[in-house]
Amino acid sequence: MKKRLTLLAQTSFSALCAVSIASGAMAGELNILTWEGYADPSVIEPFTAATGCEVSATYVGSNDDFAPKLAAGGGVFDIVTPSIDSTYALIEAGFVQPIDVSRVPAFKDIYEQFRTADGILKDGKVYGVPYAWGAIPFMYRKDKFDTPPTSIKALWDPALEGRISLWDDKSALYVAARLNGNMNIYELSDAELAAAVDKLVEQRPLVRKYWATAGELVDLYKSDEVWISNTWGGYQSGLLAAENIEVVEFIPEEGAEGWMDSNMIVADTPNEECAYQFLNMAISAQGQEGVFKVNGYSSTNPVAAKEFMSDSEFSALHQDDPAYLDSLLLWENLGDRLPVYTNAWNSVKSQ
Amino acid sequence: MSKIIEIENLTKTFGKVVGVDDISLSVEQGEFVTLLGPSGCGKSTLLRMIGGFEEPTSGRILLDGQDVTHVPPSKRAVNMVFQDYALFPHLSVGKNVGYGLRVAGMPRREVREKALEALALVGLEDRFDAAPHMLSGGQRQRVALARAIVRRPKVLLLDEPLSALDANLREQMQVELKALHTKMGLTFILVTHDQTEALTMSDRIVVMRGGKIVQMGSPVDLYERPATSYVAGFIGSTNQFRSVVATGPTGPQVQCFGQPISAPAGVAPGQEALFGFRPEKALVQFGEEGGGPDTLRGSVADILYHGQSVRLMIDLGAGEVLVDLPMSGSDGMPQVGDAVSLRVGADKIMVLADEVAA
Amino acid sequence: MNGALRLKRALVLSPPLLWTFLFMFVPYAILLVYSFWQQKYPTFVPAFQFGNYVQIFTDPQYFRVILRTLKIAFFVSLGAALVAYPYAYFLVFRVRKPGLRLMLYMAVVAPLWVSYLLRAYTWKTILGTTGILNSFLMSTGILSEPSSVFLYNQTAMIVTLIYVFIPFMVMPIYAVLEKIPHSLKEASADLGVGRVRTFLSVTLPLSIPGIVAGFTMTFCLTFGDFIAPFLVGGPDGQMIANVIASQFGASLNWPLGAALALVMLMIVLSIITVSDKFERLGQGRFA
Ligand SMILES: Nc1ncnc2c1ncn2[C@@H]1O[C@H](COP(=O)(O)OP(=O)(O)O)[C@@H](O)[C@H]1O
Ligand SMILES: [Mg+2]
Numbered sequence: 001m002k003k004r005l006t007l008l009a010q011t012s013f014s015a016l017c018a019v020s021i022a023s024g025a026m027a028g029e030l031n032i033l034t035w036e037g038y039a040d041p042s043v044i045e046p047f048t049a050a051t052g053c054e055v056s057a058t059y060v061g062s063n064d065d066f067a068p069k070l071a072a073g074g075g076v077f078d079i080v081t082p083s084i085d086s087t088y089a090l091i092e093a094g095f096v097q098p099i100d101v102s103r104v105p106a107f108k109d110i111y112e113q114f115r116t117a118d119g120i121l122k123d124g125k126v127y128g129v130p131y132a133w134g135a136i137p138f139m140y141r142k143d144k145f146d147t148p149p150t151s152i153k154a155l156w157d158p159a160l161e162g163r164i165s166l167w168d169d170k171s172a173l174y175v176a177a178r179l180n181g182n183m184n185i186y187e188l189s190d191a192e193l194a195a196a197v198d199k200l201v202e203q204r205p206l207v208r209k210y211w212a213t214a215g216e217l218v219d220l221y222k223s224d225e226v227w228i229s230n231t232w233g234g235y236q237s238g239l240l241a242a243e244n245i246e247v248v249e250f251i252p253e254e255g256a257e258g259w260m261d262s263n264m265i266v267a268d269t270p271n272e273e274c275a276y277q278f279l280n281m282a283i284s285a286q287g288q289e290g291v292f293k294v295n296g297y298s299s300t301n302p303v304a305a306k307e308f309m310s311d312s313e314f315s316a317l318h319q320d321d322p323a324y325l326d327s328l329l330l331w332e333n334l335g336d337r338l339p340v341y342t343n344a345w346n347s348v349k350s351q
Numbered sequence: 352m353s354k355i356i357e358i359e360n361l362t363k364t365f366g367k368v369v370g371v372d373d374i375s376l377s378v379e380q381g382e383f384v385t386l387l388g389p390s391g392c393g394k395s396t397l398l399r400m401i402g403g404f405e406e407p408t409s410g411r412i413l414l415d416g417q418d419v420t421h422v423p424p425s426k427r428a429v430n431m432v433f434q435d436y437a438l439f440p441h442l443s444v445g446k447n448v449g450y451g452l453r454v455a456g457m458p459r460r461e462v463r464e465k466a467l468e469a470l471a472l473v474g475l476e477d478r479f480d481a482a483p484h485m486l487s488g489g490q491r492q493r494v495a496l497a498r499a500i501v502r503r504p505k506v507l508l509l510d511e512p513l514s515a516l517d518a519n520l521r522e523q524m525q526v527e528l529k530a531l532h533t534k535m536g537l538t539f540i541l542v543t544h545d546q547t548e549a550l551t552m553s554d555r556i557v558v559m560r561g562g563k564i565v566q567m568g569s570p571v572d573l574y575e576r577p578a579t580s581y582v583a584g585f586i587g588s589t590n591q592f593r594s595v596v597a598t599g600p601t602g603p604q605v606q607c608f609g610q611p612i613s614a615p616a617g618v619a620p621g622q623e624a625l626f627g628f629r630p631e632k633a634l635v636q637f638g639e640e641g642g643g644p645d646t647l648r649g650s651v652a653d654i655l656y657h658g659q660s661v662r663l664m665i666d667l668g669a670g671e672v673l674v675d676l677p678m679s680g681s682d683g684m685p686q687v688g689d690a691v692s693l694r695v696g697a698d699k700i701m702v703l704a705d706e707v708a709a
Numbered sequence: 710m711n712g713a714l715r716l717k718r719a720l721v722l723s724p725p726l727l728w729t730f731l732f733m734f735v736p737y738a739i740l741l742v743y744s745f746w747q748q749k750y751p752t753f754v755p756a757f758q759f760g761n762y763v764q765i766f767t768d769p770q771y772f773r774v775i776l777r778t779l780k781i782a783f784f785v786s787l788g789a790a791l792v793a794y795p796y797a798y799f800l801v802f803r804v805r806k807p808g809l810r811l812m813l814y815m816a817v818v819a820p821l822w823v824s825y826l827l828r829a830y831t832w833k834t835i836l837g838t839t840g841i842l843n844s845f846l847m848s849t850g851i852l853s854e855p856s857s858v859f860l861y862n863q864t865a866m867i868v869t870l871i872y873v874f875i876p877f878m879v880m881p882i883y884a885v886l887e888k889i890p891h892s893l894k895e896a897s898a899d900l901g902v903g904r905v906r907t908f909l910s911v912t913l914p915l916s917i918p919g920i921v922a923g924f925t926m927t928f929c930l931t932f933g934d935f936i937a938p939f940l941v942g943g944p945d946g947q948m949i950a951n952v953i954a955s956q957f958g959a960s961l962n963w964p965l966g967a968a969l970a971l972v973m974l975m976i977v978l979s980i981i982t983v984s985d986k987f988e989r990l991g992q993g994r995f996a
Contacts, residue, residue, distance in 0.1 A: 064959035071752060071961070089751035089961070162857050170959070207944040209861045223839045225857070336750035342960030343768070349947035350770035350777070404895050424898040431899045437892035441914045451900030454910065502901070 029054040030274045033069060034081040035261065035295075036214075038131070043290035047281050053274035061213055062169065070095040070266065078269040079278060081131060084119040084260045085186075085331035089338070091120075091127045096264040098125040103276045106283050109303040113325055119333055120262050128262030129279045130300035132291045135233040135328050136171060136257040142246040144227045152179045152254045154228055156199075161206045165220055165229035168210035170341040171257060172348070174329070175230060176200045178254040185257070186332040193344050200348040210349070214239070221245055232259075234296035234317075251327075258328025260300065292317070354413075355380040355505055355538050356401065361410035363396050370396035372562035373410070378506070383532050383539045385549040387585070388559035394542040395434075395510055397559075401540065402431045402508050415505055430504035434511045436495040438483040444470070445479035448498045469501035470494070472531065489520045496528075500535065509541040513548060525551045546586045550574065558582050580625055580703045589627040590672040591703065596620045601644065605700070608670035612645040613697040625703040630662060631675040634694035637685065647672070647693040651685050665691055737974070743967035753964050761968035771952070771969065775976070778949040781867060782931040786878075786924045788871040793878035793923065794916075801886040814883065818876045825873060829940050832869040836860040836941065861943035869941045870931050877930060878923035885919030886912070918988045925984040929977050949973055 030053050032039055039057035048054055058077070060066060063086040070077070070090065082090060090096045101107045107115060110130050120128035140149055144163075152175055155164050166172045174185040176196035182188060188196065208225050211217040218239045220226040231237065233249060233256075240247050263282050265275045281287045285307040288299040292309065298317040299305035305319050318324040334341055356378040363371040371393045378384050386394040399405045401412060403424035412420045419427055438447050446453075449466035453459070470476040473493035483491060492512060499507055512528070513521045529552045532539050543549055549556045550570040557567040558581075566578040577583035580591055594605040596618045603614035605626055618624055633647075652671060653664035661676045663685060674693055676685070685691070747756040765771045796817065804810040820828055835841045836859035843855040859865060889912060897907040935950035942948075953973065956966030 062959070064955075064961075067752070067961050068958055071963075092751040204944045208857070209943055212939055223837050224855075225838050225861070338750070339748055339960040339962045339965075342955060342962070343770070345959075346774075346947070346952055346955055347768070347770040349944065350774045350952070351945070402895075402899060404898075424895065425901050425903055429899075431896070433892045433896060435890060435892055437890065437896035439893060439896070439911060450897070450910070451902060454900075454902045454906050498896075498900070 028052055028271070028274060029056070030079060030271055030278055031077045032057045032079045032081070032278075033060060033066065033077045034058075034079070035060060037295040038081055038261075038291060040290050040294045042293070043281075043287055046286065047278070051274065051277045051281075053271075053277055055278070066090060067093065067095070077266050078271045078275050080264050080266060081261050082264065083331055084117055084262065085333055087119040087128050087262055087264065088122070088333035088335075090264065091122050095267055096127055097267040097269070098127055099129060099265060099279070100276075101126050104129055104279050104283070106280065106301060106304070109301050110283065111300060111302065111322075111325065113322075113330070114260055114262075114300050117260065117330070119331075120264075128264045129283060130260055130262045131282050131287075132295070132297040133258065133260040133300055133325075134235075134297045135251065136167075136230055136259060137233045137249045137251050138228065138256070139231040139237055139247050139249045140228040141221065142248050148248065148250065149228065150250065150253055152252045154252075156203050156206070158206060160228060162208050163225075163227040164203070164206050165209055165211050165217065165226040166203075166207060167217075167230050168212045168349075170334075170338075170345050171230070172200055172210070173197070173341055173345055174257055176203070183255070183329070185329060186334060187337075188341075190340075193340065197344050197348055201351050204348065204351060218243070221247060234298070238296040255327065255329055258325070258330040260330065353380050354378065355382075355415055356540075357411075357413040358397075358401075359411040359413070361397070361400060361412065362408045363393075363400060363405055364408045369393075369562050370405075371400065371407075374562070374564055376557060376564065376567075378538060378540060381536050381538055383529070383541070383552060383554045385553040385556045386540065386542045386559060387544070387546060387549040387556050388565075389544055389585070392559045393562040394544075394559055396562075398431075398508050398510055398540060398542050401506070402429055403427050404431075428502075428504050429506040429508055430499040430502060431508040431510065432492075432495045432499045432512045434514065436491045438491055438494055438498075440483055442483075443479070444475065444481050444483065444486070444494050447483065447494060448501050450498070451502055465501055466497075469497040472500065472534070473497045473527075488516055489524065492516065492524065496531070500531075500537065504537070506538045506540060509539065511542055511544070513543070514545070521548070528552060550586065556586075558585060574629075575701075577627075577701065578704050580627070580705075583627050583701065583703055588630055588673055589701070589703075590630065591625060591627040592670070593623070593625050595623045607647055607695070608667040608672070610647045610667060610669075612647065612695055612700070615697045615700040615702055617702055625705060627701045627703055628695050628699050630673040631660075632695065632699040633672075633674040635663070635674055635676050636692045636694070637689055638692075639690050643694065645695055645697065647695060649691055649693070651687050651689045651691055654685060654687060656684075661685070663691070665693060737971075740967045740970055743963050744971055746964040746967075748960075748962045748964055752961055761965045762972075764965060765968055765972055771949075771972075774947060774949050774952055775972075777863075777945075777947075778932055779976075781863060781870070781948065782928045784867045785870040785874065785931040786927045788867060789875050789878040789927045790882075790920055790924055792871065793875055793882055794920065797879050797882040797886055798912075800883060814879075817879045821876050826936065826940075828873050829869050829937060832865070832872060833860065833941055836865050836868070860941060861946075863942070863945060865941040865943070866937045866946055870927075870934060870937050873937075874927040874930050877926040881922035881926070882916060882919040885916045885922075889915050921984050921987045925981060928980060932973070932977060932980075 032055060034057055036059045039055060044055045063083050066080050066082045066086055067089060070080070071093070080090070080096070107129060114130035114133065120126060138152070154160065155166065156179070166175065173193065173196045176199035177185045177188055177192060179199055180192070180195050182192045209220060211220060211229065214232060214236055217229060217231065217236050221240055222243055222245060231249065237247050237249050263279050265272070269275055283301045283304060285304040288301055288304045289308040291297050292299060298319060302319050305314060309317070309319065314320055354377045358374060358376045361371055361374045374397060386397060388394055396405060400407050403419070403422060407420060411418060414427060414429065439450065442450065445463065445466050448469050449462040452462045452465055467476050467479060470479060473496050475490060475493050475497065478486065478490065483494065486494065513524050516524060525548055541552065553570055555567060556570055556573050558565045558573065560581060566573065566582050573582060573586050577586060577589070583589040583591065592607050594607070596603050596605055596614050598604070598620045599611055601613065603618065603620050604611045605614045615626070647667055649665040649667040651663050652666040655662040660678055661684070663674050663676055665672050665674055744761055745757045745759070746753050747758060747760060800810050800813055804813060837843070838855045838857050838860070840860070842859055843852065846852040847855065893911055894907055897911050902910065933950050935948060935954055938946035938948050938951050949969070953966050953969045956962045956969060
């Protein structure tokens, strides 16, 4: 009995919190907590050769992983790459330190919308160097639609029952809110949030599965389970194209969210010198080309992008289109509304 | 008397091992038969075939005139007391005893009455509600017995029922089993490797060896007239010696470890045979002078005190024999080295058949 | 006891005690402390208040998910018992060759050495729209087009979890069946009872402790599972462990997560206590 209890206790406890074990980083060694593709060998190897900074990367599955990993303490990481909705909380929690932009010469070349975004500024200090951006458009299997969908309503279409997927994230609430006509998706009132929940509950019987990882969504399309969903613009469609599955991305009438990822320096890193080297490399042509080639994401530094993108690529990725950028509802920090949104999303899934 | 069980040429093999080898045997109604033999001789296999737990390889079993060779145990009017008692651990004593009746659909009340009746026969009616694991070994044995007799089987089979009990309890249970048999008039077939048990309880003993019957008969028969050296050795103790019958001054003589004594009836001079006598049949006299006809002379080599008697090992020079000396009151204990003479009359000497290789 | 001996004994005992303390009590103590803390943007702050517990008992979503989790755990345990019992029975009473029996036993137990994820993933490839089951049903003409009812719903989770946890059901049932003396069945037959009734009146009652043990284990393992919902569950697949994980992750509300975890622990402990009582009923029987 005691033995069984121990086992159970351990199982449930490890399910509850992942404790990362601290290990001191050596000087000249960078530990990065980032997204898959953001530390690709094609970029990291030349970087290490040029600077002598060894890089080891840990990948997150979602933006929700950054704060808990840093909150668990230990100071393992030197650099993190959260999206713009998660940056400000890290600043306020004191997990990251201000950046001396004079040590990042190309910072001025970054799109103004990004380099002056609220999420990376506090008290006049800069905390993040924008690295990549994109939209959360929608995507459908070209062969399954006679008339291409143009609205989010398609995801509520009973005719598509069992073929619909949505990202298993609070982003689902943003989608439902827009369908309800609430464009203030990052400042929804309790009533608006409740309406979004109702919409999602209504949609749930039509949903095949809420996708949790990029790979999972690709699998769902590949195995013919899903025909329409939201997506990380450019990424999954690229992976599916490689599998010869033709999908089309579209920005619905109700608009799409936009995201932007920034590199941030973890507070009190002992590897500041390497960290700045990395920040500079990331927005150089070399770094920007890496994320473009590997993930298919747009560049935050158009000057650098010009160096490696063809003209058609440049416009395909909306690098020359400030209006497009403006049309996106760029993710915002939800502040103290975050748990309310999370619980609202959980409550949809509890139905 | 009628035959309740007739076994005809019954054989059971387990792969290459022959468990029971072409046995024929019949048992009378009300008889107490014991299958006796050392471990592995096939007693349990024979018993289990009667119970229906083993399918015979060949041969027939008739129960009360009916061929039951291939009838499953649940349909045979015989019951078994298992060596490990096989009480159902999740049922109370009363439920154990009433189990078969209850499943057969007998009303609860009647089942209870019958179970109490059977438990009363073994003196355990007051433990009706006890759980088996709360009982002593002897009590469990009785419950198993009560359970086996509650249905009044035509034959009661008992596989080494007493072997798990300690010596005192075992003797007591022997008496009780015998009394129960007498009281109920049931046919008992009991398996044991313990000759005392067999002698105490049985009407008839069947001695087995290597899957075959070596000899059967009443306890007295077997004790007084064992047919072979094996039986003589297995039931009681026997001093055995081989000798050629010679003609002596007073008639035919045999040599017992080099000393001549009168030969028993039934052998002729010139014949060689195996002879034996029981330790308690020799007349023991101490001192140098004892003698006379049919007397063996020797000295005490060892003494085993048994309470009511003393067993002495007597060195005859060319060999040793065992004799029993009753302890009747004031006789002093013999000492090792004491000279002794043993009188063994011709009527005390048994002629043992040569063992057929088994 | 003299001082030196006492010290020696303390030294011998201290490592296991320390181990137990460190790995059993400290984590729970930490959870307990956290559960009284309060979420405060951007993270959470120390406090002593019951708000998290109040939230759990007033917001119906937690009750719903706990109920759903209990239901799934029940069906997984029931299904596992229904599959495992005949299998264990077959192994113990029907397979005569010890070598074959061991092999068949290991065939069920050995997958425990294979990663849980891999085993669960297997079911995805079996149950999917383009999976093995659909291909089979279509090739045999039972279905004309692939059905989506096999994957991404609670049934798929239950099937997958039954498969994943079945060793925990087979092992205790096998053990308890193996311990039942053969003579009991013979005694039952001897008393005129047929095979079916013997099974119902003897074998089954005596195997209850094994069933209870297996049931408890699969139940508790399922209750704490958070991977099956992710792999094969549908939009209605969220279980309590997923909610807890999202509190520790997405909403950075460790206090609420800790309170939920403790509620979950209480449920598991009461299940174990009840089942322990059950098992104890069957103890001392073979003595
Ligand atoms: N189920 C069995 N399988 C194989 N051999 C058996 C089996 N039962 C008995 N035997 C063999 O048959 C012989 C007789 O066994 P048994 O009847 O149990 O002897 P006993 O009861 O006289 O000790 C032994 O050699 C034993 O090993
Ligand atoms: Mg035997």
